[in-house]
Amino acid sequence: MNVKVIVRGRAEGAVLCARHPINFLGGIDKKTGRVRDEKHDLFGKFLGDKILVFPNGVGSSVGAYTIYSLMYNKAAPLAMVCLHADITTASGCAISNIPLVVAERKDYESLRDGQKIVVDALEGKIL
Amino acid sequence: MSYAAHKYYICSKKGTALELTKEEEAALDGKQGETLAMAYRILVAIGKATGADKLIPVEWAHLSGVNYNTIGDAGEQFLSHLSQDAKFKIKTTVNPMGFDSDSVSRFGLDEEFIQKQQSIRKSYEKMGAIPSFSCIPYEIFEMPKGGTQVSFAESNAAIYANSVSSLKTNKESAFSALASALTGKSPHSDLREEENRKPKLTIRMKAEPADELAYGLLGYFAGKVADSSVAISGSKGLDRRSCKSLCAGMGTSGSCGMFTLGEGEGEKVDFDRKELASVRDELNTAESGDIITLGSPQLGLEEISDLASRLKGRSFRKRCMIFCPRAIQGQMRDLGYTKELTRAGGEILYDCCTCLTPLVDKEDVDSVITNSVKGAYYLRTSNGVGVSLKSLKQIVEEETA
Structure with a gap:
């Protein structure tokens, strides 16, 4: 599938799908890389080494630092696929060199938990 | 209706590509050093994300990412490194930090926390930030004329600036506002364009x-x-x-x-x-609380005055933390509010806020009473304590005597 590249790079890994938007600051533990918001559908899940597929980021502007901290703490997703790239997610990924792409809705909805994919955020493709 | 589903989300992106000037291209390529290259990388990423056609000048950046509790070691080291040669190009103000230096010794924070917070403070000051440590810049600074483009990261301040102060900003992130502070620019997109407002x-x-x-x-x-x-x-x-x-x-x-x-x-x-x-x-998780916090956003002079007049003679039954910007400290004292709130048992804290505070520890506190919905979300997710949401009227009626 073709995707819009927001932050360039390339990553290969298993998909982790979130139904809810993510508030990185409140919702994610920056040290462990786990979802700590018990009301979130990914509660308890580890984001590291995954291709994180989620609608968009919400909430605190400091979430960009959470993304940077996840990278620093080796607990960051390998790449992110969004339906809508918000400013917090885009800037957090840009500074952390985490590939970020935006997928069309039908392509986005076809991605499944555990599916192995390649995010080619150089050519703008998911393979 | 399930409001969790983004039912009303309408994506109206223009298909235009982001065009940079020659100078901006050169800066992006590192011709003006690594700091500006990084700042432009951020601006380009958010420009692409929001479908911007160009970068435009902004007059004021308000930064989040000041509290060590939120940005951690990664953020502290990043800012310390950045401040070695970076300078802000435009007026830059900053969000609250983790504590009030005047009272921090009462809170049992560890020495490492205090040192790293002071390091973050120094980094921002070294780069030229006004040390405002407030999430309500719209109440403590003179506002530019309507329509002025600014870059506000603190989410409540961005929304207030757009909706009440007639300024134009996107809901910036800590890094996008930082990039604006370093370059004086921001992508022209979303709420910066009249038609999208x-x-x-x-x-x-x-x-x-x-x-x-x-x-x-x-x-x-x-x-x-x-x-x-x-x-x-x-x-x-x-x-x-x-x-x-x-x-x-x-x-x-x-x-x-x-x-x-x-x-x-x-x-x-x-x-x-x-x-x-x-x-x-979703947000109210406790019947009552052990302590009360007021301020997220911080209380401005108007709210402090109102609180003082509501309290006249009454005292808080529980510990009550009241978060304010340092900018109003002198006026609060001169107008007698500090004396009145202190008499009532209120604990006034400057430069910090309820939101992401390290001063509420789940080892000592099971649940907190607050009128702040924002505070409630972060007290639950970040501090891990229960929250009892009450209006200020209820708090004064039920929690003072």
């Missing part, structure tokens, strides 16, 4: 009583259902306190960066007793 959804305020707590909950609801701008109708009693509460609630749950008042075009949804209860149930 028109709401496509109206929320009809039908909940009673229409106090600051109801408006905070309405904001949290709005953030979940609205696109980048939302209209709110039936907004009686929207005073400054309720307005700040609305902005803060909206900034917590969503990516919506602006509201207008009165019925707009397009879809309409009601925010009635049922919707209010549904949002309240």
